[in-house]
Amino acid sequence: MTNHKSQITNYQSPKEEPLIKLRGISKTFGKNKVLDNIDLDIYKGEAVGIIGPSGTGKSTILRIIAGLLEPDEGEIYIQEEKRDGLIEDANDPVGIGMVFQQAALFDSLNVDENVGFSLYQNTKLGRSRIQELVREKLAMVGLSDIGHLLPSELSGGMKKRVSFARAIMSNPEKPEDSPEVLLYDEPTAGLDPIASTVIEDLIRSLQCQQGVCSTYCIVTHQDSTIRRTADRLVFLYQGKVKWQGKISEVDNTENSHIRQFMSGSVQGPIQVAS
Incomplete structure (x- = not known):
């Protein structure tokens, strides 16, 4: 087992077993x-x-x-349960959905067909039943009656919400596959402050809705998103966890990495790319 304590500052984990546990994870792309x-x-x-400078493995x-x-x-x-291989090789014991940084909608399909x-x-569900389920999910993200529209007819914030609806879609014939965990990769990237607030509120509201994921992990650089959507932060730099703790601790920690990152200072242990 790796030296887990060396990666953590001022964080005491709960006593229960983690829902998701990563141990000794390494990944290299080229050099x-x-x-x-x-x-x-x-x-x-x-x-x-999950926060940190660009290129530190957050999305990975x-x-x-x-x-x-x-x-x-x-x-x-x-x-x-130990996972061997990719998700396509065997089903996980809990459903995991992912919302990508780009909405990644199919341009040639309307919203109904995307979700x-x-x-x-x-x-083998009938089209009318699928459309009913789509309407339910779109209502959950505050987008009723837009199933007929194409992605090109949507704003950036609307596209994000459609991608949320797709991520939480589940098969009523296999309720065990319903997403219990959602993974958000930069969900507010490229959005104006008001649209970002809508998305941040939506992320929190989905967590509280019965039958939708109660657990999520979010990668973001945006200060408002960090503060409004996370309860605990994990800071990555140079492939390692340099700090983790509660969001309430982020402004008072003495950790030089997190202080530099949150302040946006060019002075500190984080090397600024020239």
């Missing part, structure tokens, strides 16, 4: 080692923010958790 022996725990009901961690990318080294446990895509492709 760039973006993750270096990472340990990470995510507990049921948590809102975890999300893809590894989602089962879309395999680590070079290390082990992944989902509800105490219900997995059901149209992988189930």
Whole structure:
């Protein structure tokens, strides 16, 4: 087991077993080692923010958790079950959904077809039943009666919300696959402050709605999103966890990495790319 304590500052983990557990995770792309022996725990009901400078492996961690990318080294446990391979190789014991940085909608499909895509492709549900389920999910993200529109007819914030609706879509014939965990990759990137607030409020409201994920992990650089959507922060730099703690601790910590990052200072241990 890796030296987990060396990666953590002023954080006491709960006594229960983590819902998601990463141990000794490393990942290299070419000559760039973006993750270096990472340990990470995510507990049921948590809102975890992963922050740090660009290129420090934040999105890579999300893809590894989602089962879309395999680590070079290390082990992944989902509800105490070890995962071998990718998500396509075997089902996890809990559903995990992902909202990508770009909404990643199919331009040639309307909103209804985008949100219900997995059901149209992988189930025998009738079109009217799928449309009913799509309307339910769109209502949950505050977008009723837009199923007929194309992505090109939507604003950036609306596209983000449509991608949320798609991520929380579940198959009523297989309720065990409903997402219990959502992974958000820069959900407010490129949005104006008002649109960002709408998305931040939506992330929190989805966490509280019965039948939707109660646990999420979010990657973001945006200060308002960090403060409004995360309960606990994990700070990555040079492939390692340099600090983690409660959001209430972020302004009072003596950790030089997190202080420099949150202040936006060019002075400190974080090297500024020239």
